[in-house]
Amino acid sequence: MNEFLAALPTGLLNGLVSGLIYVAIAIGLTIIFGTLRLVNFTHGAFYAIGAYAGLVAAKSLGFWWAFIVAPIVVAGIAVILDRLLLRYFYSKDVTAQILVTFGLALVAEESLRNIFGAQTQRYPTPEAINGSVSFLGITYPEYRLLFAAGVIVLVVAVWLFIERTSYGLIVRAGVRDRIMVQLLGGNIRLASTIVFALGAGIAGFVGAAASPIYSVDPNTGFTFLIPSFVVIVVGGLGSFWGAVIAGILIGELQSLTTIIYAPAANVIIYIAMALVLLFRPQGLLGESEVIRG
Amino acid sequence: MQTKRSIIAPAKFVRPTTAARTAHTARFIAIALAALIVFPFLFKLIGGYSDLAAQILLTGVAAAGFNLLLGYTGILSYGQAAFYGGGGYIAAIVLARLTPNIWEAAILAVLGMALLSFIIGSLVVRLYGIYFALLTVASGQMVFFIVEQWRDVTGGDDGFQSIPTPFLAFGPAHIDLTTKLPSLPLGPLGDLSDVNYWYPLAALVALGVMLLVRTLVASQYGEVLGAIRENEDRSTFVGYDPRTYKLAAFTIAGALAGLSGALRAAHDGSVALGTLSIEQSGQFVIYTVIGGVQTILGPFIGTGLIMYLESVLSGNGYWRLIEGVIFVVVIVALPGGILGKSTRARFGFLRALGVKKNGA
Numbered sequence: 001m002n003e004f005l006a007a008l009p010t011g012l013l014n015g016l017v018s019g020l021i022y023v024a025i026a027i028g029l030t031i032i033f034g035t036l037r038l039v040n041f042t043h044g045a046f047y048a049i050g051a052y053a054g055l056v057a058a059k060s061l062g063f064w065w066a067f068i069v070a071p072i073v074v075a076g077i078a079v080i081l082d083r084l085l086l087r088y089f090y091s092k093d094v095t096a097q098i099l100v101t102f103g104l105a106l107v108a109e110e111s112l113r114n115i116f117g118a119q120t121q122r123y124p125t126p127e128a129i130n131g132s133v134s135f136l137g138i139t140y141p142e143y144r145l146l147f148a149a150g151v152i153v154l155v156v157a158v159w160l161f162i163e164r165t166s167y168g169l170i171v172r173a174g175v176r177d178r179i180m181v182q183l184l185g186g187n188i189r190l191a192s193t194i195v196f197a198l199g200a201g202i203a204g205f206v207g208a209a210a211s212p213i214y215s216v217d218p219n220t221g222f223t224f225l226i227p228s229f230v231v232i233v234v235g236g237l238g239s240f241w242g243a244v245i246a247g248i249l250i251g252e253l254q255s256l257t258t259i260i261y262a263p264a265a266n267v268i269i270y271i272a273m274a275l276v277l278l279f280r281p282q283g284l285l286g287e288s289e290v291i292r293g
Numbered sequence: 294m295q296t297k298r299s300i301i302a303p304a305k306f307v308r309p310t311t312a313a314r315t316a317h318t319a320r321f322i323a324i325a326l327a328a329l330i331v332f333p334f335l336f337k338l339i340g341g342y343s344d345l346a347a348q349i350l351l352t353g354v355a356a357a358g359f360n361l362l363l364g365y366t367g368i369l370s371y372g373q374a375a376f377y378g379g380g381g382y383i384a385a386i387v388l389a390r391l392t393p394n395i396w397e398a399a400i401l402a403v404l405g406m407a408l409l410s411f412i413i414g415s416l417v418v419r420l421y422g423i424y425f426a427l428l429t430v431a432s433g434q435m436v437f438f439i440v441e442q443w444r445d446v447t448g449g450d451d452g453f454q455s456i457p458t459p460f461l462a463f464g465p466a467h468i469d470l471t472t473k474l475p476s477l478p479l480g481p482l483g484d485l486s487d488v489n490y491w492y493p494l495a496a497l498v499a500l501g502v503m504l505l506v507r508t509l510v511a512s513q514y515g516e517v518l519g520a521i522r523e524n525e526d527r528s529t530f531v532g533y534d535p536r537t538y539k540l541a542a543f544t545i546a547g548a549l550a551g552l553s554g555a556l557r558a559a560h561d562g563s564v565a566l567g568t569l570s571i572e573q574s575g576q577f578v579i580y581t582v583i584g585g586v587q588t589i590l591g592p593f594i595g596t597g598l599i600m601y602l603e604s605v606l607s608g609n610g611y612w613r614l615i616e617g618v619i620f621v622v623v624i625v626a627l628p629g630g631i632l633g634k635s636t637r638a639r640f641g642f643l644r645a646l647g648v649k650k651n652g653a
Binding site: 085095096099103104106110113233237263266267274278 | 363367368369416420422423424428431432434435438441442571575582610611613614616617618620621624625628
């Protein structure tokens with residue numbers, strides 16, 4: 001018990017950091033689902049592509065360029081995919097959407113493996129952010145704190161975009177009733193593309209930003225994809241704050257399980273999801289009607 | 294809420310007469326048997342190792358079960374590996390600890406996985422779409438975790454190695470399945486003794502599973518599954534309980550995956566932890582979609598095509614990429630798969646080869 005208490009503060013911080021990664025991937029997933037009604041299994045690949053694009057930028061242009069290049073590259077790829085292929089799947093059933101985006105994710109993962117190799121790669125982090133800070137009796141890496149602060153700012157910015165801008169209005173209305181938005185003259189097509197690019201860009205940014213913490217390998221996409229889906233289901237499909245709260249809860253749950261019994265850390269989130277789905281199928285903050293696939 | 298179109302076109306159903314059905318079944322069995330007899334010797338011409346034919350048919354059994362879910366019922370499970378790998382582990386434990394009799398191992402694996410899929414199924418069939426898919430992922434991951442942690446029995450990460458060679462009890466005779474068939478030169482197709490007794494066993498199991506699925510989907514039960522796939526609410530309104538029907542399909546699919554995994558484990562002599570992984574579940578999705586959902590032969594054709602290409606291309610680092618590209622191209626260009634209706638509409642010559650509705 002004492003060991004647990006000693007590990008608790010660091011564990012909680014680790015849980016917050018990994019939870020924030022889930023949050024950032026999941027808000028992209030959830031706004032894409034909410035607006036486009038697209039279940040996007042390619043989203044994990046967007047994270048991985050961002051990680052590699054950032055790695056290339058960090059090595060060639062300098063570390064901080066990763067955070068600019070990664071989201072732009074990923075958003076660009078996402079727009080191309082969306083216009084060429086995925087938009088034809090918006091109106092298809094969930095099964096077809098899962099299949100095609102799962103296929104694209106496989107292609108993306110294998111392309112990364114062929115281009116960059118299967119081995120794990122590390123980001124060249126500058127000395128300035130390699131230090132640690134001590135507070136409340138624990139020592140914690142500076143970069144992780146910086147990362148957590150960055151993601152929190154990002155989440156608030158995305159929320160402001162959705163709540164305060166006219167595109168955000170179309171996004172929110174589209175979540176409620178897509179056809180009505182079109183009838184009222186909202187340009188839902190442009191809004192769709194923007195939302196898709198935004199969601200993908202966030203995933204790409206976080207891929208670059210989280211990789212100095214977790215390192216990069218071609219499997220990363222799938223590693224984060226499934227937990228992120230767990231997060232949006234636990235939070236409630238299409239719910240922004242649901243994804244934020246569930247993301248942090250799932251991150252903490254995993255991190256605390258790691259302290260108690262590390263091998264169970266992966267499976268615990270599925271148990272949590274199964275319990276939520278069985279007893280509160282609409283998710284923590286979801287609307288009471290369960291969306292049928 | 295807007296209406297969703299299914300990728301799978303609704304099937305026109307005309308109930309044939311009994312005599313017509315019997316004739317149809319006889320023709321199906323004749324064509325399938327002829328194909329199964331030639332199949333293992335084709336690899337002499339196109340490359341691939343000698344055990345590949347048996348492995349393809351045994352793996353295809355799990356894909357055929359998965360097709361009952363995705364193709365005939367319209368529900369996408371990403372957890373079939375739990376039952377495939379689970380069947381493999383049960384067979385391995387039975388063969389290593391109780392008896393080297395392949396029947397007993399296979400039957401226990403099938404019963405065990407039918408029970409497990411019934412339990413998991415009764416929790417998951419009430420959910421739809423993404424929720425259903427994620428819960429099947431979750432149950433698969435839990436089974437993976439249990440097997441991984443239970444090292445004393447399962448071998449954990451190392452998998453279950455060195456399963457004793459099983460025998461096939463046939464009356465008083467005990468056939469060692471690894472014995473070669475008698476020698477008989479077949480010209481360019483090699484020699485009859487290129488295959489061992491595993492192949493006839495695999496072929497009979499595959500044929501039996503094809504006939505089982507064929508009978509199921511042509512029955513009233515199969516019609517209700519189709520009604521659920523096309524419009525679940527409407528099937529409820531006319532008085533069916535979709536959950537019961539879906540649970541039955543889920544249990545049959547789980548039992549078939551268990552059979553497939555058990556025979557693969559006995560055939561290969563080992564089971565890897567990876568047989569329980571989400572990647573393995575994805576593999577059944579890929580096999581079935583490429584071969585053709587809602588067809589009897591499609592899952593076997595898809596399994597065969599991918600496993601064959603893997604065996605000849607896996608030395609090349611691009612194999613998984615090629616597989617992914619084939620999968621995406623099939624979904625986009627041939628949504629019914631190689632044997633699907635849209636393919637047949639595009640490539641009418643396949644009809645001349647006897648490929649008809651439901652693959653018969």
